[in-house]
Amino acid sequence: MELFKVYPIYDINIEKAQGEYLWDDKGETYLDLYGGHAVISIGHSHPYYVQAITNQLNKIGFYSNSVKIGLQQELADKLGILSGHPDYQLFLCNSGAEANENALKLASFYNGKKKVIAFSHGFHGRTSLAVAVTDNKSIVAPVNETENAVILPFNDEEVLESYFEQHGDNISSVIIEGMQGVGGVVLATDSFLKKIRNLCDEYNAVYIADSVQCGYGRSGKFFAHDYAGVQADIYTMAKGMGNGFPIGGIIIAPHIKPKIGMLGTTFGGNHLACAAAIAVLDVIKSENLLSYTINTGEWLINELKKLPGVKEVRGRGLMVGVEFDFPIDEIRNKLVHEYHIFVGNAHNKNVLRILPALNVKIESLQKLIKALEEILELKAVS
């Protein structure tokens, strides 16, 4: 049987990983500064994480949500403390799209309204409503199209305000990334997030913070949105949550009350997934990764700014985008094939995305800086 070819892929077969290093089937070593789109948060095969999952699998891997799963409460307690939202409620699922889909649905259950506001160049996943709230037409199938999805310009407070003035009674929720990932690492301004908070309060709409990529400590705060100093009603998360084990979730403010049966899932919150997510939180705490991420990110951004030919460096913590005046394909290919360093691209073809593990070593990032120096100097000469 053939694989259904939906991805452009490198012809590299990775078989083993440790920390920020990968090995292919030929024994070649690669430096991973991308973590498969921000998934690897505490480093590949972290020993504490491997042990926690192994221990759990030796006890029980799965039972359904028809019984009490104590690990879910342990996860909720630890997540509440580390994220600074101990009074929120946790619902667990399996991926980022599913987290957003559940958040949008819950918002509509809550206020009985239908319209969702999202922003240009955002990305929220590929399930039905999550994909409908993106302006990338190539990933929206006709069956996903809905008049309930409204896309407005990112960071434009006037347009948002006037849309609320005209349609506020129909707006169920506003969904926004704290830093757009696929869009090319573009930060939502603090003042825009505050405006969303105020308008949602005024019109009884739900502020949904899509933290699937920028959350779970990646920005140096647990949720990037919280730099704005206002709280969202629902935060969605996935990627870094399980360090590669598929798990997603939403945390929900106390004023949104549950009803039995309103949300549900077979796999979400299973024993093994919870063990993985708890191990990630334990490592973030014990290795002090939030402050490490802030310091390391500042160092990285400063070094990147010194490189020749760079137009702009954006980001917070270890979610960093480097924009050039030209497409980055050649640079990225050279990094992978000649320097054995993985970084990412973005929908904006001129942006390199750097999303290393939160405990990446500075010496590993120095390798990237040196490689980029060489590539860019050569490019300037030729």
Ligand SMILES: Cc1ncc(COP(=O)(O)O)c(C=O)c1O
């Ligand atoms: C901000 C954001 N939201 C949602 C998603 C969808 O997550 P998943 O691929 O786990 O469904 C992604 C994935 O890239 C993302 O970056």
